[in-house]
Amino acid sequence: MANARTRNTTLWAYRTDLGVNDVDLTGYDVAAVDGKIGKIDEASEMVGQAHVLVDTGFWIFGKKRLIPAGVVERVDHTDHTVYVDMTKEQIKSAPDFDAERRDDWDPYDTYYGGIRH
Helix, strand or coil: CCCCCCCCCCCCCCCHHHCCCCCCCCCCEEEECCEEEEEEEEEECCCCCCEEEEECCCCCCCCEEEEEHHHEEEEECCCCEEEECCCHHHHHCCCCCCHHHCCCCHHHHHHHHHHCC
């Protein structure tokens, strides 16, 4: 399991200009660069582990994807939409979220670290 010292902390943190501190993003739509992918089921601001958990609905058979906060490009609080700097295919190829392995960050660090520079 990766620890906070070896993790890309920028990837797992919201940019300060997004205006998401203390905002509940649950229920917001999530849009990739090429279209909407689902709704936020859960959001975390935990230092070193900030993320959104997206319920993709029927798009990929009800799977959930844990997406790092560092890929959030913009948040529209009026339209309740979070825009991420990833394609649908990148999100579809991400590891399935497994609630029973919630504390195992290695699959996410490996996958997202490989697609972010």
